[in-house]
Amino acid sequence: MSERPVPPSLLSSFFNGEHSQNLAQLSDEEFWRYAQELAQLTPSPTPPPRAYLKCALDKGYCVLPLTALREVVTAPRYLTTLPASPRWMLGITAWRGEPIAVLDLTAYFSQSRATLRPDALLLIATNDYATIGLLAAVVSSIPSLEADAVLPLEQTSTDQSSLPSGIIGLYEDAFVLDVPSFVATIVQHIDNGKRI
């Protein structure tokens, strides 16, 4: 079944947690009229949502666009250790029948040893060539993030040499990730490990 387009106002209120409250405040008549309007919406390409997930790091935060994620699932209980892996890589798990690398996002940023955090979520990120799992502590969602709100790294005082590739800028206190490029860099690091 195709997804019905949802008015942006509803999307944003959903991410704000106000959606159910708004609906609850509608009278029956208003509710059904609203439902009817939704049902009658002509299917059209969904405007690209600008919703982001905010994840905690050891120092600061990072945000990832929801559109760049294939799925958000609970952390796997068991991970298979892959020899000659980077220290921030937890192992491999099966996602939709395919083995994928899982890494600790926090450890990747700090280049430290990975820890399997039970409260973390597994964000399935992908680019054209590979799929990986990012284990991250999601703290909140950002319903809409305008491009001009992101400050390019060059315009900040951040030491770029200590940061991994695939960061396009800073939004408040969070690094904004360019997921395809971020994934490509990670895959490259993992690939380097096999040359032992």
Place this chain on the structure above:
Amino acid sequence: MNEDFSLGEAELSAEDLAILDAFDTLEDWPADDVPVDSSPLTDTSSSVSQSPAIELDDMLTIFLPEVEDDISSMLQALKQLEQEGYSVPAHFGALQRFGHKLRGTAGAVGYLKMSEIASYIETIAEQVVHQLLPPTVGGNAIAYTITVLEFCLYKLVQDSQEPADEAHITNLQTVYDHFSIDLNQPIPADDLTFPTTAQVITETSPLSSTLSSSAHGAISVCAHRFNNLIDYTEKLFEQHTSIENAYRQFETTFQDLQAAQARFHRLEMQFSTSMTQENLLQVPEVHTSSSLITRILNSASTHDGSHTRKNKINKTMHQQTKLQQTSEWDELDIEHYSEKDMLLRSLREAMINIDVSSMHLNTAYHTLFSLQQEYMDHMALVRNETLMMRVAPLSTIVPQLRDIVTMSMFAQEQQVDFEVSNDSIELDKDVLARLSPLLVQMLQTCIANITTSQKQPQSYRIWLRAYALGNDASLEMGFSMAVRGGAVQALREQIRLLNGSLSLERNTVGGISFFLRFPRTRGTTQVLLVRVANQQLLIPLSHIKRIGQMSQDALTSPLYYLGSLLELPTTHTEHATAQPIIFIQRPMEYGTCEPLNILVDEIIDQTELAVRQLKPHLQRPGITGTAIDGSGNVLLLLDVAELVRIYNHQNDEQDTTVETAVHSTRVRPLKILIADDSANMRHSVVQTLEHTTCELQEARDGLETLELLKSNTPDLLLLDIEMPYLNGYDILDILQHNSQFSNVKTIILTSRTSDKHRQHALELGAHAYLTKPSPQKQLLATIQKILSHSAL
């Protein structure tokens, strides 16, 4: 070697295209009465048919190099197609054009057999382009046809005439029959209007003689749908682990339910007993009986002073009633039951309901289980039968190999026997399709341009021996004579596509044997599931010689803990005597069998799993694939022998580092291996280096070079390119792919001067490239530079 070879129109020169056009026009001419001067060839200087005065020798002078070029171009085109995995059928257009051109030129100069053979190439390529033939099949058939064409060319050069007999054409027809190729199949007039089904009537398992014969009722099936069918059956089959897991969970839950039931029963008993005791202790009120008579008597007794006696009677009756409550329930006495009685009664009813439901559930479970077992058995049958549709015996490709040997120049000059054993083993059609060109190329590379010092024809042997164990197949291609080098490097990519490995060694008759190992099918693999630390891992059963215990087996070779090989974190270092040991025996790459004792924490199960390759960035040496168990966990399939090799190499490196640090003042003489098939050249280099402190070794050919590399690894290798058995590129390739040789520096010392060779050698990891004759000064300076930290 790495020349870029475009498959478009560009590979045909203007001259070629002019010839093509000319022949196209020629074909359209009416058979008779066309004046010569009206020929469009009038202005084409390259035309051979336009010069009746040209003598036969002159024609041959023009024709032969042209045919050689065309054959060479076709081989290159085939090679590139193969590297592409035959993914673009349209790229066969180049072969079609070359075939067309050769058909015309050969026909024009009167070499009708070559013309006919070239027309086969044209037709087959055309059928592939129009998707009437699978590209892999077309590629194999064309490769074979080119071999025959080369043979004709050879005869033409030798005898100035084509082969007299028709045997090679008959052989070609036999091969085409094997491939289910119908050369007379009509080509649709219009590509665009060609029905979509044409794309799907592509695969008739052509390599399988069992399927190609109409006598067996073979049908054309859609390759895409057939592959889908296999995928679906694989997925269905893979579900059995999930289903088994679900059953285990159900069993566990059912056991929990039964335990809860039992507890419930106990609690009910306790409750019942407690209530009985409570009722016994309580002195009940007078209204104890439900009987109207008793109540009347009771009421009367309060008036006639017989209170005590009646009370005692009532009390006894009440107790009896209570005690009977466990088995009886008198609705008429309902008003005398307390809430607890009612609760107890309800509990008992609920308990009986649960018991009955549990019993039904158990019965249903067993019925479902047996049905599911039956279903899984059928599923396994379907899957196996589906996979069997893809298999064909190795013997299918043997005639092609035999012909290549027979038609080789070497076989024309010497007596060569081609022996095949155990070619009845069955392989997946895709595996065969990849294996066939690989073996063809191996044979062609090895026996091309072999020269012997013997003037009289000698007897030589080439053999192909096949072995199969589980899903693993192993082929030995053995040669009793010194062969031409180049096979290892040329076949590396093809072996990778086959998901196989190549090893080689000197055989008992002094020649060389290549051992090719690869999976027979893409189906499941029999594995042993073991546990090490908290990880579950898979070892192919075919690698395991036997299983023992630490306490029972006297170990003659080193013992390795699997956790250490994989660098898994372990909590203990002492191993219990009851721990299982797996005895592994499998051929090492470029070496002989080496028994290995592997300690694991637990052997869990022996099972059959569908194994797949990891994505390239997740691939690691010693890990050959993965499987997913019923819980969705990824299990690594191990090549333990490779893990041990890596482990030992890393330990050796560490030892070397420590040794160097501790004994930094001790200088070991540098070891230099001089590999050249020319004794003069070796002597010359030895003379140049003999005044140094280096320890010098000499190797006369590629195989000896490899043997010395393994037995006494040098610091520096001075390597010639042209050598028997293995050429310099082969050796560089082996050095590049085996970390045990990672410290060996290599200087190429060759007579090949072109940049192409230099570039290729450097790409394969050579540290320097010198051409012969290299002045002593230059050689010494280069060695000094390469070993910059060492004193000569």
